[in-house]
Amino acid sequence: MKLAMIGFGQAGGKVVDRFLDYDDRTNSGIVRAAIAVNSAKADLMGLTNIPQENRILIGQARVKGHGVGADNELGAEIAEEDIDEVQNAVDSIPTHEVDAFLVVAGMGGGTGSGGAPVLAKHLKRIYTIPVYGLGILPGTDEGGIYTLNAARSFQTFVREVDNLLVFDNDSWRQTGESMEGGYDQINEEIVRRFGVLFGAGEVGEGQEVAESVVDSSEIINTLSGGGVSTVGYASEDVELNTSGGLLSRFTGGGGGGNDGLDAANTTNRITSLVRKAALGRLTLPCEIDGAERALLVLSGPSEYLNRKGIERGRKWLEEETGSMEVRGGDFPRQVPEVSAAILLSGVTNVPRIKRLQQVAIEAQDNMEDIQSESQQNLESLVEDDEDELEPLF
Ligand code: GDP
Structure with missing residues (x-):
């Protein structure tokens, strides 16, 4: 986008x-x-x-x-x-x-x-x-x-x-x-x-087109409806192997190179990345239950992404958030990591914001008190006790 x-x-x-x-x-x-x-x-x-x-x-x-x-x-x-x-x-x-x-x-x-x-x-x-x-x-x-x-x-x-x-x-x-x-x-x-x-969705020259592409319209639709959003993220390194392809800790390694990637393993590990992203540190900490919409973007070398993993991740997110609007797709990139980014839009259960407001109200009250007190203090400093002195003008 x-x-x-x-x-x-x-x-x-x-x-x-x-x-x-x-x-x-x-x-x-x-x-x-x-x-x-x-x-x-x-x-x-x-x-x-x-x-x-x-x-x-x-x-x-x-x-x-x-x-x-x-x-x-x-x-x-x-x-x-x-x-x-x-x-x-x-x-x-x-x-x-x-x-x-x-x-x-x-x-x-x-x-x-x-x-x-x-x-x-x-x-x-x-x-x-x-x-x-x-x-x-x-x-x-x-x-x-x-x-x-x-x-x-x-x-x-x-x-x-x-x-x-x-x-x-x-x-x-x-x-x-x-x-x-x-x-x-x-x-x-x-x-x-x-x-x-x-x-996601910005396919540059020479880059692969995703199997189930995330389009900018999906990002826009996830954000539409307004409100507040937070983003979760988790990644795992994948290493270059000697034959020039990618060999991964993410897939459990093994000597077989990319051809040896086990589809079931890939799916399981994508699912656990999705969980880590959603339940780990969010850009704004909050309860994900009740998020109105979500978008899951799985990114990394295409041999480490599969549709089944994304589907499972999406389903899990639906259950966790209770939302019926969970979109998902992949974003193939030749980078030495596989990552899950999750946009949670329309979150409302955010204790951090409630605490922020509480502290802000206290600060506002304190500032008002201090201001009125300092005005009184200044007056009592400047005025003489018996009010015998007159200012010049
Ligand atoms: P402004 O120039 O008057 O808008 O104020 P600043 O942008 O300097 O600061 C506003 C707030 O932004 C600060 O209270 C910090 O919380 C935060 N902040 C300042 N610089 C950075 C930065 O480089 N990165 C991040 N993440 N936050 C910053």
């Missing part, structure tokens, strides 16, 4: 930048156009792959290129004021060659948190192709203001997009890592998961 990606704010820009790199490395052809929008000039300069002319600085009149300092109301305001500048960049995209927009942002900050929903609303008004969001939740250790920003942005963003794909930094952060090093790994995880998913 071909996407026009717009990264809003620092996290959004960095993730779209990384998607371009992924596209290049894997030849997957999913990024038809890439734009970065920010109110901080330094963040735009820090990008590597997004073309200079597609890096749009907004809010110069208000914040002079210095960013909005985690004020997402200001982020939303300047996005609205400067929407024409963003539109000018979008105008240069051949939208007839694009299947959907993907607006990417970290929801805990200011520029992306406030601006991404504004842009999504604008794009939906103008274009008929779907507008998806990829929203990144902050880590729980980032503090109250980030949590409050994320909770408010989440509510708004879901409403303005055709579907909000969510990635939770909190489930992926690693202890003992520098912030930047940590984000590097997290961003790689993001592009890998969403890359395999959106890459």
Whole structure:
């Protein structure tokens, strides 16, 4: 599927930048156009792959290129004021060659948190192709203001997009890592998961056509109906054997090369990959029971994929989710791994979001208390006890 990606704010820009790199490395052809929008000039300069002319600085009149300092109301305001500048960049995209927009942002900050929903609303008004969001939740250790920003942005963003794909930094952060090093790994995880998913159906030159192809319309149908989505992923390495073919740990190895692959084994192992993907770490942790729709994409060298495995995986997902709309297909790629990517769309049983909202409300209450208290404290500091002094004017 071909996407026009717009990264809003620092996290959004960095993730779209990384998607371009992924596209290049894997030849997957999913990024038809890439734009970065920010109110901080330094963040735009820090990008590597997004073309200079597609890096749009907004809010110069208000914040002079210095960013909005985690004020997402200001982020939303300047996005609205400067929407024409963003539109000018979008105008240069051949939208007839694009299947959907993907607006990417970290929801805990200011520029992306406030601006991404504004842009999504604008794009939906103008274009008929779907507008998806990829929203990144902050880590729980980032503090109250980030949590409050994320909770408010989440509510708004879901409403303005055709579907909000969510990635939770909190489930992926690693202890003992520098912030930047940590984000590097997290961003790689993001592009890998969403890359395999959106890459399905994009058959490049010289690539094989899948036995039961996942088409972009199936991705669109899975995401249609709106709401919130999460992605599961599991993979197993396959190794190159000496005769130039692929020999796999995944298939239990053996000396027979690909000809020796046992169909029943392949099927069983595909089924267990599907279970691992669905029950393992999701981009947004949630209960998969109750997901409205799902899409299973099995990817890897075609000799390791079979229709029966996909069918079994699909059936199992139907039982686990209780959904009647579970699609599935394969995505043959000559890579040394077999993977299962599962898109669960319309998930509603998400304790992580309920906790986020709770903490956000507490932060909001605390901030109000502190503000009114500090006003009182300042007054009692400035005024003399007996009110004997008069200000000058
Ligand atoms: P903005 O520039 O004002 O939109 O704010 P940022 O994008 O810098 O930060 C917003 C939130 O995004 C932070 O609170 C982090 O949770 C997250 N974040 C920042 N940089 C990255 C990154 O490179 N990758 C990921 N996954 N998250 C990030």
